[in-house]
Amino acid sequence: MLETHDLRKVYPTGDEALTSISTTIEGKEFVAMIGPSGAGKSTFVRCINRLTEPTSGTVELDGTDLTALSSAELRDARRNIGMIFQEYNLVERLTVMENVLSGRLGYVSNWAAFRRKFPQEDIELAYEILELVGLGGMENKRVDELSGGQRQRVGIARAVVQNPKILLADEPTSSLDPETSHDVMELLTDIATDHDIPVLINIHEVDLAVGYADRLLGLHDGELVFDGTPEELTDDTHGVIYRGEELTTTEAKRAIPAGGRR
Ligand SMILES: Nc1ncnc2c1ncn2[C@@H]1O[C@H](COP(=O)(O)OP(=O)(O)OP(=O)(O)O)[C@@H](O)[C@H]1O
Secondary structure (H helix, E strand, O other): OEEEEEEEEEOOOOOEEEEEEEEEEOOOOEEEEEOOOOOOHHHHHHHHOOOOOOOEEEEEEOOEEHHHOOHHHHHHHHHHEEEEEOOOOOOOOOEHHHHHHHHHHHHOOHHHHHHOOOOHHHHHHHHHHHHHOOOOOOOOOEHHHOOHHHHHHHHHHHHHOOOOOEEEEEOOOOOOOHHHHHHHHHHHHHHHHHHOOOEEEEOOOHHHHHHHOOEEEEEEOOEEEEEEOHHHOOHHHHHHHHHOOOOOOHHHHHOOOOOOOO
C-alpha cells in the first residue's frame, strides 16, 4: 500500500508544485492522475520514488517511509517501485532482453551487475514478461529498431520484471499515437489485475483516463481537488479540476477529498 501524507514540493525557483497531498493507493487499483498542464501531476509521481525530492511530507510504501531513507537504502527500496517513462528511458543500442533484464540489476551483486550476468530464473522471468507484453520472440532485437509502442512495452516489461509493489508511469502514452495509447492502457490494466500491483499514472488524455482507470485523482494548482471514479467526473467536477471552479452539486462534493476544494 502506498500512502502519502501532506506531500509538498516547492522547487528552488519558488514554484509550489504540490501543496499538501494526502492519499492512499492499494490493491490492484489502476489510478490515473489528471489535471491541467502545470498542475503538479508529474511532480507527484516523481516525488514517490524521490526522482524529485519532496520538500516535506512522507511517502510510505508498505509501512516504509521512503522520505526518511539514506541514498543506499533508497536504492534498495526503489526495487519495489517500477517506473515507466514518457520517453521510455531505454538503452537504445542494447537488445530488448538486455533492457528488460536491467530491471533486475537491483537484485544481483555489483560484480554480476557490472558483467551483466543474471541468474537463469531472472532470464526465464524476462521471457515470460516479454510474452505478457506482446514482445515474445523479439528479445534479440535492438531497441533502436523498434516502434514507439514496442519501446514502451519494453519499458513496461523492465518495470514489471522488478516484481514491484507499485507501478508508476509518468505520461506513458504522450509519445504514442492514439491506437497504440489504447493498447498500452489496456496492458497496464491487465498488469494491475493479473499481477495484483497497483498502478499510478499521470496522463493528459482524460478520455484514456476515464476509459481505463478505476479511480481518478484530479490536481489543480498543486492541490488534490478530486478523488473519485470515472463516473463521478461530471461537468461540475471537470470544471473544478481544469478551471478551478467552485462546486455546485452535492454529488460532486462527495468526490472531493478531505482538505480539497469545496
Ligand atoms: N524542475 C523544475 N524546476 C522548477 N519548477 C518546476 C520544475 N518542474 C516543474 N516545475 C513547476 O512545477 C509545477 C508543476 O509542474 P509538473 O510538471 O509537475 O506539472 P504537470 O501537471 O505534470 O504538467 P504537464 O501536464 O504540463 O506535464 C509547474 O508550475 C512547473 O512549472
